[in-house]
Amino acid sequence: MDGLQFAKEPAPFVITIFGATGDLTRKKLIPALFSLFLKGNASQFKVIGFARRPWTKESFQKEALSMLSGSHFSHIPEGQKKAFLEKLDYVSSTFDDAAGYARLAELVKPWEGKLFYLSTPPDEYEPIIRNLGGVGLNKVDSGWSRVIVEKPFGRDLATAKELNEILSSQFEEHQIYRIDHYLGKETVQNILVLRFGNGIFEPLWNSRYIDNIQITVAESIGVGTRGNYYEKSGTLRDMVQNHIFQLMTLLLMEPPNDLSPDTVRTEKVKVLKSLRPITYKDIKNYTVRGQYAAGVVDGKPVQGYLQEEGVAKDSKTETFVALQVHVDTWRWEGVPIFIRTGKGLGRKVSEVAVTFKQPPLQVFRNQATDGGQNQLVLHIQPEEGFTFHINAKIPGYTTQVRPVNMDFAYGDAFGESTPEAYERLILDALVGDSTLYTRRDEIEASWSFITRILQGWALDTDPLPQYRAGSAGPEEAKALPASIDQKWRKL
Numbered sequence: 001m002d003g004l005q006f007a008k009e010p011a012p013f014v015i016t017i018f019g020a021t022g023d024l025t026r027k028k029l030i031p032a033l034f035s036l037f038l039k040g041n042a043s044q045f046k047v048i049g050f051a052r053r054p055w056t057k058e059s060f061q062k063e064a065l066s067m068l069s070g071s072h073f074s075h076i077p078e079g080q081k082k083a084f085l086e087k088l089d090y091v092s093s094t095f096d097d098a099a100g101y102a103r104l105a106e107l108v109k110p111w112e113g114k115l116f117y118l119s120t121p122p123d124e125y126e127p128i129i130r131n132l133g134g135v136g137l138n139k140v141d142s143g144w145s146r147v148i149v150e151k152p153f154g155r156d157l158a159t160a161k162e163l164n165e166i167l168s169s170q171f172e173e174h175q176i177y178r179i180d181h182y183l184g185k186e187t188v189q190n191i192l193v194l195r196f197g198n199g200i201f202e203p204l205w206n207s208r209y210i211d212n213i214q215i216t217v218a219e220s221i222g223v224g225t226r227g228n229y230y231e232k233s234g235t236l237r238d239m240v241q242n243h244i245f246q247l248m249t250l251l252l253m254e255p256p257n258d259l260s261p262d263t264v265r266t267e268k269v270k271v272l273k274s275l276r277p278i279t280y281k282d283i284k285n286y287t288v289r290g291q292y293a294a295g296v297v298d299g300k301p302v303q304g305y306l307q308e309e310g311v312a313k314d315s316k317t318e319t320f321v322a323l324q325v326h327v328d329t330w331r332w333e334g335v336p337i338f339i340r341t342g343k344g345l346g347r348k349v350s351e352v353a354v355t356f357k358q359p360p361l362q363v364f365r366n367q368a369t370d371g372g373q374n375q376l377v378l379h380i381q382p383e384e385g386f387t388f389h390i391n392a393k394i395p396g397y398t399t400q401v402r403p404v405n406m407d408f409a410y411g412d413a414f415g416e417s418t419p420e421a422y423e424r425l426i427l428d429a430l431v432g433d434s435t436l437y438t439r440r441d442e443i444e445a446s447w448s449f450i451t452r453i454l455q456g457w458a459l460d461t462d463p464l465p466q467y468r469a470g471s472a473g474p475e476e477a478k479a480l481p482a483s484i485d486q487k488w489r490k491l
């Protein structure tokens, strides 16, 4: 399979959604499948919902219609929705009941392509995997069989390895698709095109010219009704191990020789394996965590994390993380990578800022302003595109320098709405392209680094720094960049 460059035309397939009555199916999976159907990327197919609730085929179809009620589909004729709904079927069963899988096998076996989507709580992966193997649905003798596994994929290195063992007891690695929806985002994929499809960036993309890189993924909302889930997770597990590390590896990897899934992922793994470990003794120098306290977000007063439903009053779960990481490679030696992510912050924004070094001789240094360092900012959310901050002369009789922006906005340049991440990723799994999915060694390498930090934090008895909801995070994070020239970008 040749990876990212191929047009997508899946063979006839059946997709089984384990957890079909759940939130992700409602919000993302059914809308994504409907979009693929509308765009003609899926014509001969069936969708089977599998969950505990005693729904029937008809009630699943009725529920699915309500899942398509968003404004996105309001202009779509009812006839097309009906044609899609006719492809839906439902199996009501618990995940550990072999009889349910026997019924499923009858529906699924005639199809050449079989995709199983595990959209369930992680504790449920094991019985599903084993039962699929039990009825032979993992076999590829006639056609193909693939499984998509949702996040979270483990909660530390040991549990991620355990889950990999369970999966590999029934499926070959090429059948396993570990999803990270960040990789389905256009702007994230554009990092590869920006770096390797242009001649001007790559010669500068190293420690000779780059001063530091900052990755920010900030959310203004708090944990809301998901306090229970968040207590078991925290920001490091929820955001850094997966989404942010995916961004980071795309930014730092060496140019791949081709775009095949394994070539791209091998380069990404090399980055993760080159991360300098942060052990207990470095915890205070390279990591800052915090919890949001009561504050004001978008003009509205909000409560602190400890007051949220489902959160322990003495919780030490972090809702904010800032890290300074180093990648010990020839290319990146001496370039700090600053990572900052959290909830209850002043703004919802995801971006990457690459700050370049000053010119060797700063000839404008004695002017009122020398404009500062060049910066390339990749906007991921809410705007999509990038901005180049360069310096220009202010018109007039004196030589005053000021930074100006060169902007590229995705919407302006291409004028079309970008496909939803889940749409792209499901389509890739249907055509057998795993480039944008996480390989086993990749997930284990990222957990290996993250687990050391978790172990260091577990030994740290200091109270967690608090930050006012609606602010830029704890004060302690400001001091993380040790050099006075390296500052966080304003949120």
Ligand SMILES: NC(=O)c1ccc[n+]([C@@H]2O[C@H](COP(=O)([O-])OP(=O)(O)OC[C@H]3O[C@@H](n4cnc5c(N)ncnc54)[C@H](OP(=O)(O)O)[C@@H]3O)[C@@H](O)[C@H]2O)c1
Binding pocket: 018, 019, 020, 021, 022, 023, 024, 025, 027, 050, 051, 052, 053, 054, 093, 094, 095, 096, 118, 119, 120, 121, 122, 124, 150, 151, 152
């Ligand atoms: N929701 C999101 O926005 C989101 C985003 C990213 C990743 N994810 C991941 O996606 C997965 C699903 O999340 P979700 O929010 O959709 O979860 P959810 O709303 O809690 O849904 C869980 C689903 O699993 C079914 N289920 C649970 N235990 C079962 C059992 N023993 N037997 C049969 N069915 C069982 C439930 O069926 P019944 O309700 O019929 O009992 C329901 O369909 C999770 O791994 C989550 O981390 C979710």
